[in-house]
Amino acid sequence: MSVRAGYDGFFRMEEWIPVFIHVANEGPAIEGELRITINNAGSEKLTYTSPVSLPTKSNKRVVMYVLLPSFRSRITVHLYDDEGNRVHSANSxxxxxxxxxxxxxxxxxxxxxxxxxxxxxxLTYKRASAAFLTLDELPENGVAWRALNVVVLDDVDTSQLTNDQRQAMLNWVSDGGQLVVTGGAGWQKTAVPLADILPVTVTGSQSIETLPALETATNQPFRDPGPYLVAISTLRNGELIFHQDGLPLLARRSLGRGSVFFLAPDPKLPPLADWDGSVAIWEAVLSQISSTPFWRNGVQNMYAAGTAVTALPSLALPSVPQIALFLFAYVIIIGPVNYHILKRFNRRELAWLTIPAIIIFFSGLSYLVGNQMRGTNIILNQLNVAYGQLDAPTMKVQSIIGLYSPQRHTYDLTLPPNSLIRPFDYNFGTTISGGNIRDIQYSNNIIVNDIRTDISEIKTFLADTYIPAPNITGQATIINKNGTLNLEITIQNNSDLTLENAAILMGSTAYSLGHIPPGSSTTHANTFTTSLTSPTYTSFAPLSENAHILLGTSNYYSDREVFPRWQLLQAIETSSRFPGNTLTANNDRITLIAWTNQTLMDIQPDTNNYETIGTTLYLLDIPLTNTFVQTTDNTQSVTIDPSLLNWRVLSNSTVYEINIYNLYLDNGWVQFSYKPWDIFKEFQAEELIIVVESSDVTLPVSVSLWNWEQRTWEELENLKPGANKINNPAPYIGPGNEVQIEIRATTGGVSIDAIYPLLTGQIKN
Structure with a gap:
C-alpha cells in the first residue's frame, strides 16, 4: 500500500486535501475499509473511512479527502478487514x-x-512553490482544488480527464482559479479537448523566425536565436496579453471570477526556456488573481455560525411575559382560588389533597407544553452562503448544517459525492471537531455515520460544494459623461426565486434594491464625486455595518426570523485590523446580495421523520464594463474618484486599525499603495493631488511619495491640510497609474481623517 497526500506533498491548513491510496493484494481476498484518523483540538479525533474490496491479485486506487486543522508531517492510512483487524498501514x-x-x-x-x-x-506573494502532478492527481471534487492558485496543463493528453475532473476544474476556475493551457508541438493533445473554454481557436503550429514584440513587452532579449515553434491561433473570446502582429502569444478569457489562458509557445523550448523574460509572462497570469474580501473566505466566526444554525424559530423558548403569566396563574390557582373554593364548601381540610393535585397538574402541563415545543420530528436546518458571479455557470456554496433531535438517538447523514463535510463545535470556536460521530465515509456518496445526539440537542456541521448558478443576469457599467463618472447597474431575475432584501454592495456601501420577484428586473444609478469633504469610509466589515439594509430591518436582535440571518452575516465576516502588510481594500467588485428561503444541498438523514428548513445568502459579483464616450480628439479627461481606487498596505510600524480613512498614528508610520480599478486600463494620469484631511490644522505628519524613477521616497514640502497639488507628477505615477504614499507622525497621537491621491488624466479610446 502506498499513500500520496496533498499536491506533490503541499497542502494548506484548514483546506481540504486529496489523499491518493494505492492498494495491491497478493493474498486472500479482503473486504474491509481504509481509515485515516486526524487528531483535532484537545483529545478529539475525526476518522475518515472508505470501503474497499480487494480480491486476490487485485490493485486498486482510492481517493479520500481530509482537512488538517494544524500542521501534520505525514498522513497515515490503515487498512482494516471486515472483522476490525488492522491488516496494513502506510504513511504519506x-x-x-x-x-x-x-x-x-x-x-x-x-x-x-x-x-x-x-x-x-x-508578484507580491511571499513565496511561490510548484507542485508537479499527473493528470489522475487532479481531484474529481472541486472543493479540494482551492489550495491551488494556478494550474498549468502542458504537453499532456487532456482528453484523459474524467467528466468529474473536468467539472471540478471548471468549478475551480469559475471560483477564481487561473488555468493555463500551453501550445507548442503538443498543442493538439493538450488544447483540442479543452477548445470550448479557450480564448482562442487553435489551427496548427508553425516555426517563426523572431518574436520582437515579446522581447519589447518584457524588456528582455531572447537567450536563444530563432526559429521558435508557436501554436497558431486566432482570438475567439477574451483579450490578448502578449501578441506578435495580432498572433496570440498569451491570450486570456474570463470564466466567472477566474481566467483561462492559452500560451502559444512551448514553455519547455526556446524562446521561453531559461529566458529571464519568462517571469514576466507568468506574472501576467498572476496579475489576474483577484484578492477577495474577508467575507468571501467562508465561515470565520464559528460561534456566530453555531448561534445562527441553532436559532430555530419553531423551537424558541416562551417569552418572559408568557412565563410570568403561567406563574401568575399557578400562584392564583394554588392560593386564593383553591382557598376560596374549599372555604365555600367548608372543606378546607382537603387542602392537603388539592394543593398536591394542582402541583401535579401544572407540572404535567409544563411537561406537555415543553414536549410539544420540542416537537417529535428531527429538523435539518441549512444556512447556505452562495458565492459566485452573475455570468458564471456555477457557484461555490458553504452550508452550515444543524441537525436537531427531539430525543436521544443516533443518525446518519448522506450528501452528494461532489460535496465535503466536517463537524464543528461552535461552543469552543473550533473549525473541526470529533462531533460525536463515528466517521465520515467516502463511497458512492458522502456519509456521516452514527451522529450521536442527546434530547433536544443540535449537532452542527460545515459542508462545501459547487452547484449550478441561478439564472440571474446583470451588468454594471461606468459611464463618463462630460468628465463625470456614473455607475449604472441592471439586474434581471430570470430564475424562479424571489430575491428578498436585495442590495448592491460597492466597497463599503450598500444600496437597497428591495425584493426582486421572478421574471422582473431592477436598476440602480450612482454618480461619483471627488468631494474632499465627504470621503467614503472603507470598512473591513461592510456586511455588518450595512446590516439594516441587507436584512430589511434594524430590529435584527429581537426578531426571531431575522436574528439567524444577522448571525450568518457575523459568521462569514471578520475584521482584520491588526499590524501587518497584508491589508487590502480591493473595491473593483460590485456585488449583488440577496436572500431566499431555500435549501441548496441535497442532504438526507436515515429517517423519514424529519423536516428541512433553509436560508440562503447570495453574494454574486456583477460583471463590470465601461462606456467612455468618444471625443473629437479621441481622448477623455476624467478625475478618478477615491472610491474607484484599490489600496493596500505596503508596510507599517506600530499602527493599529489601518485604514486610509480615520487613521490614528501614535509615533508610527504607514506606506500605502493606490491603483485605479482595472476597468481604467486605458487611463493615463497627468495630474496628481495628494489629499490629507485632518482636524489638526498644524498637521504634525510628514508625507512622502515613492519616486518610481529614482526608486526612493521623497518628502512633500509645504504640506497643508486638504489638497496638495504635485507640480511634476510623472515620477510619482507608476505602472497602471499606481501611487505610493508614506505618512509618518512627527509627534504622538495624530488623527488623520483621510489620505488618498486624486488622479486626473486622459482615457484613450
Whole structure:
C-alpha cells in the first residue's frame, strides 16, 4: 500500500486535501475499509473511512479527502478487514505547508525540469512553490482544488480527464482559479479537448523566425536565436496579453471570477526556456488573481455560525411575559382560588389533597407544553452562503448544517459525492471537531455515520460544494459623461426565486434594491464625486455595518426570523485590523446580495421523520464594463474618484486599525499603495493631488511619495491640510497609474481623517 497526500506533498491548513491510496493484494481476498484518523483540538479525533474490496491479485486506487486543522508531517492510512483487524498501514511522504500569503502552482507536464522559473514568478506573494502532478492527481471534487492558485496543463493528453475532473476544474476556475493551457508541438493533445473554454481557436503550429514584440513587452532579449515553434491561433473570446502582429502569444478569457489562458509557445523550448523574460509572462497570469474580501473566505466566526444554525424559530423558548403569566396563574390557582373554593364548601381540610393535585397538574402541563415545543420530528436546518458571479455557470456554496433531535438517538447523514463535510463545535470556536460521530465515509456518496445526539440537542456541521448558478443576469457599467463618472447597474431575475432584501454592495456601501420577484428586473444609478469633504469610509466589515439594509430591518436582535440571518452575516465576516502588510481594500467588485428561503444541498438523514428548513445568502459579483464616450480628439479627461481606487498596505510600524480613512498614528508610520480599478486600463494620469484631511490644522505628519524613477521616497514640502497639488507628477505615477504614499507622525497621537491621491488624466479610446 502506498499513500500520496496533498499536491506533490503541499497542502494548506484548514483546506481540504486529496489523499491518493494505492492498494495491491497478493493474498486472500479482503473486504474491509481504509481509515485515516486526524487528531483535532484537545483529545478529539475525526476518522475518515472508505470501503474497499480487494480480491486476490487485485490493485486498486482510492481517493479520500481530509482537512488538517494544524500542521501534520505525514498522513497515515490503515487498512482494516471486515472483522476490525488492522491488516496494513502506510504513511504519506513529508507534507509541506503553504501559508495564505504564499502561492501554489499545480503543473501537469511531461517535463517538470523546465518549470523552475515558477518559483521566481510570485508578484507580491511571499513565496511561490510548484507542485508537479499527473493528470489522475487532479481531484474529481472541486472543493479540494482551492489550495491551488494556478494550474498549468502542458504537453499532456487532456482528453484523459474524467467528466468529474473536468467539472471540478471548471468549478475551480469559475471560483477564481487561473488555468493555463500551453501550445507548442503538443498543442493538439493538450488544447483540442479543452477548445470550448479557450480564448482562442487553435489551427496548427508553425516555426517563426523572431518574436520582437515579446522581447519589447518584457524588456528582455531572447537567450536563444530563432526559429521558435508557436501554436497558431486566432482570438475567439477574451483579450490578448502578449501578441506578435495580432498572433496570440498569451491570450486570456474570463470564466466567472477566474481566467483561462492559452500560451502559444512551448514553455519547455526556446524562446521561453531559461529566458529571464519568462517571469514576466507568468506574472501576467498572476496579475489576474483577484484578492477577495474577508467575507468571501467562508465561515470565520464559528460561534456566530453555531448561534445562527441553532436559532430555530419553531423551537424558541416562551417569552418572559408568557412565563410570568403561567406563574401568575399557578400562584392564583394554588392560593386564593383553591382557598376560596374549599372555604365555600367548608372543606378546607382537603387542602392537603388539592394543593398536591394542582402541583401535579401544572407540572404535567409544563411537561406537555415543553414536549410539544420540542416537537417529535428531527429538523435539518441549512444556512447556505452562495458565492459566485452573475455570468458564471456555477457557484461555490458553504452550508452550515444543524441537525436537531427531539430525543436521544443516533443518525446518519448522506450528501452528494461532489460535496465535503466536517463537524464543528461552535461552543469552543473550533473549525473541526470529533462531533460525536463515528466517521465520515467516502463511497458512492458522502456519509456521516452514527451522529450521536442527546434530547433536544443540535449537532452542527460545515459542508462545501459547487452547484449550478441561478439564472440571474446583470451588468454594471461606468459611464463618463462630460468628465463625470456614473455607475449604472441592471439586474434581471430570470430564475424562479424571489430575491428578498436585495442590495448592491460597492466597497463599503450598500444600496437597497428591495425584493426582486421572478421574471422582473431592477436598476440602480450612482454618480461619483471627488468631494474632499465627504470621503467614503472603507470598512473591513461592510456586511455588518450595512446590516439594516441587507436584512430589511434594524430590529435584527429581537426578531426571531431575522436574528439567524444577522448571525450568518457575523459568521462569514471578520475584521482584520491588526499590524501587518497584508491589508487590502480591493473595491473593483460590485456585488449583488440577496436572500431566499431555500435549501441548496441535497442532504438526507436515515429517517423519514424529519423536516428541512433553509436560508440562503447570495453574494454574486456583477460583471463590470465601461462606456467612455468618444471625443473629437479621441481622448477623455476624467478625475478618478477615491472610491474607484484599490489600496493596500505596503508596510507599517506600530499602527493599529489601518485604514486610509480615520487613521490614528501614535509615533508610527504607514506606506500605502493606490491603483485605479482595472476597468481604467486605458487611463493615463497627468495630474496628481495628494489629499490629507485632518482636524489638526498644524498637521504634525510628514508625507512622502515613492519616486518610481529614482526608486526612493521623497518628502512633500509645504504640506497643508486638504489638497496638495504635485507640480511634476510623472515620477510619482507608476505602472497602471499606481501611487505610493508614506505618512509618518512627527509627534504622538495624530488623527488623520483621510489620505488618498486624486488622479486626473486622459482615457484613450
Amino acid at each position: 511522504e513529508l507534507l509541506k505547508v503553504i501559508n495564505s500569503d504564499e502561492l501554489l502552482y499545480g503543473v501537469v507536464t511531461s517535463d517538470p525540469s523546465e518549470f523552475s522559473v515558477l518559483e521566481n514568478a510570485k
